[in-house]
Amino acid sequence: MRWENRERSRNVEDRRRRGGGGVAMGGGGIIVVLLLAWIFGINPMTLLEDTGGGGAMSGAPASPEQDRLAEFASTVLRDTEVIWTAEFEKMGKRYEQPRMVIFSGSTRSGCGFASSQVGPFYCPADRTVYIDLGFFEELENRFDAPGDFAQAYVIAHEVGHHVQNLLGISGQVHQAQQRTDKVRANELSVRLELQADFLAGMWARKGQERYNFLEEGDVEEALRAANAIGDDTLQRQAQGHVVPDAFTHGTSEQRVRWFMKGFRGERFDPNNTFDARDL
Incomplete structure (x- = not known):
């Protein structure tokens, strides 16, 4: 991706060098908390906040590689600001730019205590x-999805949630989820996440x-990332089998398909994934 020497966002807060707060929790403790959250259907952010979990934030100096990733993330965020400002103007609306917090280890968010174990997320509150920039290393090493445009896809997906929020x-999806059972709530979550993939595309x-920022292989990098973090792929890796009723983000095939729908130029409709019979 061609991103060097371009404008960066002014809405980025870098918390990597701050000292931590709260009770330090080891990786094993975090896993237990997340497992309990999954079993009882509780927001893991709430449990992590209650325990102060995730470990204290690292005060160690950032590496040159991490600093470069921070510059990259800021540039991608600026690109999303420009693009979505123009798209909202076409809809007769005003785009309110989101903030981005870059952290290391753990930090506080408007949605509770944020740990790197949770992965990148958007907080509507x-x-x-x-974003913990370490996730991008995990994307490459654990998920076998290297490349800067794979990372850009992750950021664009989270900004897609901001677009949905605006x-x-x-809000409509979350209200509907509160009025239905767990299986239906998960299905609505899948449709919301796939729409964020569409918006990223x-x-x-x-x-x-x-x-003109795409280079050869960039789209394939994004598709490899979307494929690697599909619910079916992650469940198969973690437990050896797939439980469709527990899907919250969509299968690998679905995530790839909806990103490509957005990339190939299908018209955006706020109801697109929600009206679709075949995701």
């Missing part, structure tokens, strides 16, 4: 994307039109 889509297409 404070309209902020949270348009009122997320749409951003990639619009960004290419404006900046």
